[in-house]
Amino acid sequence: MAGFDKVVKNYDEALAGLQDGMTVIAGGFGLCGIPEGLIAQIRKMGTRDLTFVSNNCGVDDFGLGVLLAGKQIRKMVSSYVGENKLFEEQLLAGELEVELVPQGTLAEKMRAGGAGIPAFFTATGYGTLVGEGKEVREFDGRHYIMERSIVGDFAIVKAWKGDRYGNLVYRNTARNFNPMAATAGKITVVEVEEIVEPGELDPNEIHTPGIYVNRLIQGSFEKRIERRTLRAD
Amino acid sequence: MAGFDKVVKNYDEALAGLQDGMTVIAGGFGLCGIPEGLIAQIRKMGTRDLTFVSNNCGVDDFGLGVLLAGKQIRKMVSSYVGENKLFEEQLLAGELEVELVPQGTLAEKMRAGGAGIPAFFTATGYGTLVGEGKEVREFDGRHYIMERSIVGDFAIVKAWKGDRYGNLVYRNTARNFNPMAATAGKITVVEVEEIVEPGELDPNEIHTPGIYVNRLIQGSFEKRIERRTLRAD
Amino acid sequence: MALTREQMAQRVARELQDGYYVNLGIGIPTLVANYIPKGMTVMLQSENGLLGMGPFPTEAELDADLINAGKQTVTAITGASYFSSADSFAMIRGGHVDFTVLGAFEVDIEGNIASYMIPGKMVKGMGGAMDLVAGAANIIVTMTHASKHGESKLLTRCSLPLTGAGCIKKVVTDLAYVEIREGKFWLKERAPGVSVDEIVRLTEGKMVIPDVVPEMEF
Amino acid sequence: MALTREQMAQRVARELQDGYYVNLGIGIPTLVANYIPKGMTVMLQSENGLLGMGPFPTEAELDADLINAGKQTVTAITGASYFSSADSFAMIRGGHVDFTVLGAFEVDIEGNIASYMIPGKMVKGMGGAMDLVAGAANIIVTMTHASKHGESKLLTRCSLPLTGAGCIKKVVTDLAYVEIREGKFWLKERAPGVSVDEIVRLTEGKMVIPDVVPEMEF
Numbered sequence: 001m002a003g004f005d006k007v008v009k010n011y012d013e014a015l016a017g018l019q020d021g022m023t024v025i026a027g028g029f030g031l032c033g034i035p036e037g038l039i040a041q042i043r044k045m046g047t048r049d050l051t052f053v054s055n056n057c058g059v060d061d062f063g064l065g066v067l068l069a070g071k072q073i074r075k076m077v078s079s080y081v082g083e084n085k086l087f088e089e090q091l092l093a094g095e096l097e098v099e100l101v102p103q104g105t106l107a108e109k110m111r112a113g114g115a116g117i118p119a120f121f122t123a124t125g126y127g128t129l130v131g132e133g134k135e136v137r138e139f140d141g142r143h144y145i146m147e148r149s150i151v152g153d154f155a156i157v158k159a160w161k162g163d164r165y166g167n168l169v170y171r172n173t174a175r176n177f178n179p180m181a182a183t184a185g186k187i188t189v190v191e192v193e194e195i196v197e198p199g200e201l202d203p204n205e206i207h208t209p210g211i212y213v214n215r216l217i218q219g220s221f222e223k224r225i226e227r228r229t230l231r232a233d
Numbered sequence: 234m235a236g237f238d239k240v241v242k243n244y245d246e247a248l249a250g251l252q253d254g255m256t257v258i259a260g261g262f263g264l265c266g267i268p269e270g271l272i273a274q275i276r277k278m279g280t281r282d283l284t285f286v287s288n289n290c291g292v293d294d295f296g297l298g299v300l301l302a303g304k305q306i307r308k309m310v311s312s313y314v315g316e317n318k319l320f321e322e323q324l325l326a327g328e329l330e331v332e333l334v335p336q337g338t339l340a341e342k343m344r345a346g347g348a349g350i351p352a353f354f355t356a357t358g359y360g361t362l363v364g365e366g367k368e369v370r371e372f373d374g375r376h377y378i379m380e381r382s383i384v385g386d387f388a389i390v391k392a393w394k395g396d397r398y399g400n401l402v403y404r405n406t407a408r409n410f411n412p413m414a415a416t417a418g419k420i421t422v423v424e425v426e427e428i429v430e431p432g433e434l435d436p437n438e439i440h441t442p443g444i445y446v447n448r449l450i451q452g453s454f455e456k457r458i459e460r461r462t463l464r465a466d
Numbered sequence: 467m468a469l470t471r472e473q474m475a476q477r478v479a480r481e482l483q484d485g486y487y488v489n490l491g492i493g494i495p496t497l498v499a500n501y502i503p504k505g506m507t508v509m510l511q512s513e514n515g516l517l518g519m520g521p522f523p524t525e526a527e528l529d530a531d532l533i534n535a536g537k538q539t540v541t542a543i544t545g546a547s548y549f550s551s552a553d554s555f556a557m558i559r560g561g562h563v564d565f566t567v568l569g570a571f572e573v574d575i576e577g578n579i580a581s582y583m584i585p586g587k588m589v590k591g592m593g594g595a596m597d598l599v600a601g602a603a604n605i606i607v608t609m610t611h612a613s614k615h616g617e618s619k620l621l622t623r624c625s626l627p628l629t630g631a632g633c634i635k636k637v638v639t640d641l642a643y644v645e646i647r648e649g650k651f652w653l654k655e656r657a658p659g660v661s662v663d664e665i666v667r668l669t670e671g672k673m674v675i676p677d678v679v680p681e682m683e684f
Numbered sequence: 685m686a687l688t689r690e691q692m693a694q695r696v697a698r699e700l701q702d703g704y705y706v707n708l709g710i711g712i713p714t715l716v717a718n719y720i721p722k723g724m725t726v727m728l729q730s731e732n733g734l735l736g737m738g739p740f741p742t743e744a745e746l747d748a749d750l751i752n753a754g755k756q757t758v759t760a761i762t763g764a765s766y767f768s769s770a771d772s773f774a775m776i777r778g779g780h781v782d783f784t785v786l787g788a789f790e791v792d793i794e795g796n797i798a799s800y801m802i803p804g805k806m807v808k809g810m811g812g813a814m815d816l817v818a819g820a821a822n823i824i825v826t827m828t829h830a831s832k833h834g835e836s837k838l839l840t841r842c843s844l845p846l847t848g849a850g851c852i853k854k855v856v857t858d859l860a861y862v863e864i865r866e867g868k869f870w871l872k873e874r875a876p877g878v879s880v881d882e883i884v885r886l887t888e889g890k891m892v893i894p895d896v897v898p899e900m901e902f
Contacts, residue, residue, distance in 0.1 A: 002702070003726075115778045122350060126630075172437065262733075358818070361814060408733055461756075
C-alpha cells in the first residue's frame, strides 16, 4: 500500500509548496492541540502575507504568536485573539488584519468547507456586527444569517496518534478544531505524537479517516499549558 | 447521577408519547443497524399516519416494512425504497406518499436539524427533479440548491453499546444514519445490544454523547442480512 | 446589602434542575458549579469539546490535553465524552444544552445582550458567546446591576455592540432577580435588605414592580 | 467485437492511479476492483460509511454489521475506518474521493447523466448517485453504447430524468472510450474490431472523430 503511506521524512517535505499569500487553516484551541513543529517550520521558512484561520493566535512566544514575531501573518480569522501583545501592536499599526468569527460559526465554516457545502444559515450573530452585510433569512419565524464556508491552501493539524495511511485519533480536548481543519485543507499536513502501523487503530474509533491527510510527520511537543489551574487537595 | 440515567424499564416506556401523525427519524441502512425492537413496539402500538425519515423502508416482513403491513406509515422520506412489494402496492393505491431525497442530502438534513442549522446549500440534485422548486444560488461559479433541515418528534436509533448516561458507540457500518438520527429527535430513543456502566466507554471514543439521548433500552436483535454475499475460498 | 459574587452564583444555581446539561461562562457563572443543590446532579459542557467537566486537577492529574473553554486545566468526570468543536457547537446551536449562564456588560428590555466588546478598547473577540446566546433556550445572565459609577446595566437599549438580539429572558444581578418579556423588565426578587426604590433607581429600562417583591434567602 | 463486461471494467481500471480513493457503483463498476493494475493499490470507499472495503467475506467472516452500499456483506481491509453516512457524504460532496465509477442509462454532450429513474416504472430512488455525480471531480461512466434495440445512449440531450447536470467527462462503453467536453463527444479509443462507422452510427449526440482512433488492447 505504498500509495497510501503519508509519512514524510522531515519538516521541509511536510510544508513543501507553502507560499507567500496563502491561506492556512490551523487546528488547536489556545495552546491546546496545536501543531507546534509545523508552526516552527513556517517560522523557519519565513513565508509571509499568510492568512491564518485559527480559533486563537497563540501567545507572544508560543503557538501562532511566533509567526507574529516574524511578521508573517497578514490576516487572522479567529473567534478570540489578543492573548499576546504583539497582536495588539501589529493590529494598531495596521500591519495585521483581523476577522472575528463566532467560535461555533468558525468550526462550522471549516466543516462546511471540507464537506462541499458552500454556505449555511445560523442564528448566531444575527442582529450583531457579525451579521452586518450578510444575507438574513427567516425560517419558521426565526432570523438567521448566511455564512460561507472556508477552505485553506494548507491545513496544519495536530493529532495524538496517526497510522501510516493517515488515520488519526485525537486525545481529550486537544481534539477541538483539528478534525475540521483536517477536512478543509487542499493539502492537509498532520503532526502526531506517535506514528503507528495500519491496523493498530480500531477502525470504529478513528476520528479522521486517512483520505483527508496528505502528509504525516512525527513531532515532539512541549505542550505548554496556558492557564495552569489546580485545586487545593 | 440519577438525573442522567436514561435507561427505561420496557418498550412501552421507551416509546411513550408517540402519537398518530408524528414524524419519526430512524437510523439504519437497509436492514443494517436498525432499531428492531422499537419498530416492533410501534407495530404493537398501532400508531398511524406516521411520517418516517429513513434511508430505506425495510423489506416486506422486516425493518420498517412491518409498519407498512400495518398501514401505519403515511409518508416516507428516503433515498431508496421499494425493496418490498407492499411499498409499491400502497404507493400505487395512493395510501402512501414518498419524498425521495439523495442519500447524502438526507444525512446532512438530519445532521443540520440536530445542529440548529435550518438550511444549507448543496450541488447535489441541481438541474434534476430534486432541485425543482428549490432556491438555486451560484457560489464561485457553481450552482447549488438550498435544502432545509429535518427534525423529528421522535428519533429511533440502534447502537452497539450505550452507558446509562446515554453515551453511545456503534459497530462497523451499522453506524450509518444512526448518529445523525440521534441528534435530530425531539425525543431520542435508543436501543442497544449492551448497556454498560458510565466509564466503561472511553470518553475519546464515544460516537454520540449522552446529551442527545432521552431513553435507552437493551434490545435483542435478529440482525437479518439482506444480501448475504460470500467469496469462494 | 448587595449580593456577593458567591450569593449571585447561589441564586442562579436555584434555577438548576436534576439532569440538566449546563454551560457556564467565565467569571461569576463558573462559581455556579459550587452551589448545585443537594441531591441534584448536573453535567457541565465546555464548548471547546467536553461534556462532563470535573473540578480543577490536582498536580498529579494535570493534563495539557484537558482544558476548559477558559483555557484552564480541568478534569473529566466518569461518563464524560470528548468531541470536536464543530460537534460541540452543533450541540449548543441545536439547543441541546438545557441551561446556560453568562456574564454581560448590558442587557435591555428587548432581551438584547452586550458582553464582548467595548468600542475604543482592544477587541479580543466573542469566542463562543454569540453561539451560546443564540443556541440556548434557557439562558440566565448574571452581572452587577450597575457600574461602580452607578450607571445602570439594565437598559432600554444596549449601548454597546450586541452579542445577541432578543435572547435573554432572565437576569440575576447583585440587587435583584429580573425577568424580561413583552419589552419590559419584571422585578421578581430583591437581594436581602435592598429596597425596591434602590433597584428602580439603578434600572434605566422600563421595569414592572409587583405589589410584593420577595427578598432572596440565603 | 463489443467488449465484455469484464473488458469494460478492465478498460476503466486503466484510469486508476496508485493511492487513489475510489467509489465503485453497482454492476459493471463493481468489477473494476478485480482489475486493479499490478503494483498499484487503491482504497475503496463505500458510501454507507466505510473507507477500505475488502472482498466479500468467507462464511467465518460473515458479519451483519458490515455491508457495502449495495447491502451485500463485505469485509474491511487493515487500515480501514468506519464513519457515519453524514461523514461519508461530506467526504464525497467535499471532493475527497479521487475516482468514481458509475453505471448509467444515458449521458449527453453536455455531460448530463440519467441513471436512476424511468418514468412509468416504479421509482425506487436515487440512493447516493446524485451525491456521487455532484461530488466527484473525476468520474467515469460505464454502460453499453446502445440498447438491445440499437437505440443510442450517447445523446444530444438525455431523455430520462437527470441524476446530475454537466458532471460527466468520461464514458467507457462496450464499443468505445469517449470524452465529453465543449458540448461534444470526443472518440478516443474503440473496442478491438469495432469500426468507427459502427460507433458513429450508434452515437446520437455530436461526436468528434480524430484521424486515427486506436484500438483498445487486452
